[in-house]
Amino acid sequence: MDRFEDLTNFVTIIETGGISAAADRLNLSKSVVSRRLKTLEERLGVELIARTTRTQRITNEGQVFFERSKQILTDLEEAEAVLADGQSSLSGSLRISAPVHFGQEFIAPALNAFIADHDKLVIDLDLMDRHVNFVEEGYDLAIRIGRLPDSRLIVRRLSDVAIYVCASPDYLATHGEPQTIADLANHNGLLHRSGVTITDWLWTDENGALQNAAIRNRMISNDDRVLLSAARDGLGIINIPDFAAIPDVRAGRLRRIMQGTNWVDYSAYAVYPPTRHLSSRVRATVDFLVANVRGAGSI
Secondary structure, three states, rough: OOHHHHHHHHHHHHHHOHHHHHHHHHOOOOOHHHHHHHHHHHHHOOOOOOOOOOOOEEEHHHHHHHHHHHHHHHHHHHHHHHHHHOOOOEEEEEEEEOHHHHHHHHHHHEEEEEHHHHOOEEEEEEEEOOOOOHHHHHOOEEEEOOOOOOOOOEEEEEEEEEEEEEHHHHHHHOOOOOOOOHHHHHHHEEEEEEEOOEEOOEEEEOOEEEEEEEEEEEEOOOOOHHHHHHHOOOOOOEEEHHHHHHHHHHHHOOOOOOOOOOOOOEEEEEEOOOOOOHHHHHHHHHHHHEEEEEEOOHH
């Protein structure tokens, strides 16, 4: 059995989520894909994917082998591209994850310009407000905003992201305008949820200590646009990144409040996992984003 086909078969199973989907992508029968996987496991002497009649789950050994296998295939693909098209040509596909609103406003326009210069490169951009698993979900690059707890990732900063606390003029006329953090406890909050976690309203006190502001939950959503609509309708106060709030603030639909509070601002980053050899596609894309994504500060 050709080892290149073995690696391609295995990587495709992981990237597509199962043998059936891999068979569709590879235009093979499920029995062929399953047999190739079994042959590979027998040669390696380890189980790469734990399989039952209902589930398929990558093993720890499988995760390690997937990452290395994908890099090998990437290196081979790029080596062929260098011979065929020269060093300056980028080809193949690049899978990117980015937050929905920031991705729409800043990442997608930048990538449009990048793709225009590389007609053999395919960008697969997924917009979602959660952190993806690079190995399990097959992403090459992700855009993230805020704290980055995973120190194993390689990080490149793209832009600053300020936090705006806002409410509609109607809400403030009815409920009053909070002046202090303590005042927020008597107000309705429109809260963002990332995955299963509700985003904290973080601020720093006079001693520089990090604090979380308390506010009544009126609405919770994982979509900034839903929360902005609720804020415009006067349902409560929103804590939101500047790029999402600025259009409504400028139009007078929302008013920025509590600007004297030391709200914890963030940055937007391009992140990717460390590998033995960084793909030229990832390197070139990140370099372009660093040079061209400016965030709301440039609006």
